[in-house]
Amino acid sequence: xxxxxxxxxxxxxxxxxxxxxxxxxxxxxxxxxxxxxxxxxxxxxxxxxxxxxxxxxxxxxxxxxxxxxxxxxxxxxxxxxxxxxxxxxxxxxxxxxxxxxxxxxxxxxxxxxxxxxxxxxxxxxxxxxxxxxxxxxxxxxxxxxxxxxxxxxxxxxxxxxxxxxxxxxxxxxxxxxxxxxxxxxxxxxxxxxxxxxxxxxxxxxxxxxxxxxxxxxxxxxxxxxxxxxxxxxxxxxxxxxxxxxxxxxxxxxxxxxxxxxxxxxxxxxxxxxxxxxxx
Numbered sequence: 001x002x003x004x005x006x007x008x009x010x011x012x013x014x015x016x017x018x019x020x021x022x023x024x025x026x027x028x029x030x031x032x033x034x035x036x037x038x039x040x041x042x043x044x045x046x047x048x049x050x051x052x053x054x055x056x057x058x059x060x061x062x063x064x065x066x067x068x069x070x071x072x073x074x075x076x077x078x079x080x081x082x083x084x085x086x087x088x089x090x091x092x093x094x095x096x097x098x099x100x101x102x103x104x105x106x107x108x109x110x111x112x113x114x115x116x117x118x119x120x121x122x123x124x125x126x127x128x129x130x131x132x133x134x135x136x137x138x139x140x141x142x143x144x145x146x147x148x149x150x151x152x153x154x155x156x157x158x159x160x161x162x163x164x165x166x167x168x169x170x171x172x173x174x175x176x177x178x179x180x181x182x183x184x185x186x187x188x189x190x191x192x193x194x195x196x197x198x199x200x201x202x203x204x205x206x207x208x209x210x211x212x213x214x215x216x217x218x219x220x221x222x223x224x225x226x227x228x229x230x231x232x233x234x235x236x237x238x239x240x241x242x243x244x245x246x247x248x249x250x251x252x253x254x255x256x257x258x259x260x261x262x263x264x265x266x267x268x269x270x271x272x273x274x275x276x277x278x279x
Contacts, residue, residue: 014051019228190249
């Protein structure tokens with residue numbers, strides 16, 4: 001058995017996934033990551049405009065952990081399964097799975113048309129495909145692939161990245177459906193995994209300073225914003241908690257975990273926990 005903590009973070013070339021990977025690496029973990037975007041040139045023509053596996057490798061090179069990248073298009077189940085199999089083959093185990101892959105924010109503006117906030121009957125069906133057929137399905141497929149090893153070792157943590165849209169309308173019906181399903185998935189996984197000592201949770205970040213948010217910072221109140229790494233710190237703290245099974249099956253907020261476990265953001269800032277009324 002690998003004595004280092006081994007994590008797999010899906011969708012880690014940019015945004016929250018990248019931050020989680022960097023936080024884990026800073027703590028000395030072995031971190032497997034997946035993404036489609038390999039080079040900065042590919043990133044420049046991506047709808048999100050930036051963020052690549054090559055860029056992540058450059059940023060991670062001086063960190064104490066080990067980064068292992070897997071080029072993976074999660075729209076293809078076989079690629080998701082192959083990435084998990086490769087991680088298990090290389091590291092022998094996966095202790096933490098973070099289901100973060102999320103193409104749902106791509107193309108919020110189509111041409112000059114902001115389609116994100118259209119009513120459900122005017123939503124483009126590709127958005128359902130991105131959020132449900134890719135993001136939700138990937139979370140299930142990846143979890144299904146890692147669970148047997150966790151069950152056999154009687155330890156592990158599955159984290160689904162979610163958001164308050166699961167509990168209230170937040171601009172887009174498909175978004176709410178996807179996030180509500182994300183929470184339910186974590187809850188039901190937890191029920192079935194609990195007898196085997198494996199935890200599953202749903203995690204709500206606050207306003208995270210992703211590349212896309214920073215490009216549009218003038219539209220946000222950034223005063224209580226979180227670094228992408230802050231999300232990783234929350235997961236690490238939960239993993240270090242010997243009583244984490246008590247939190248299994250529930251929704252958790254990053255800043256609430258920070259308050260409970262006593263850690264700050266990477267700049268030393270104490271983040272104020274958000275609540276349903278803030279969104």
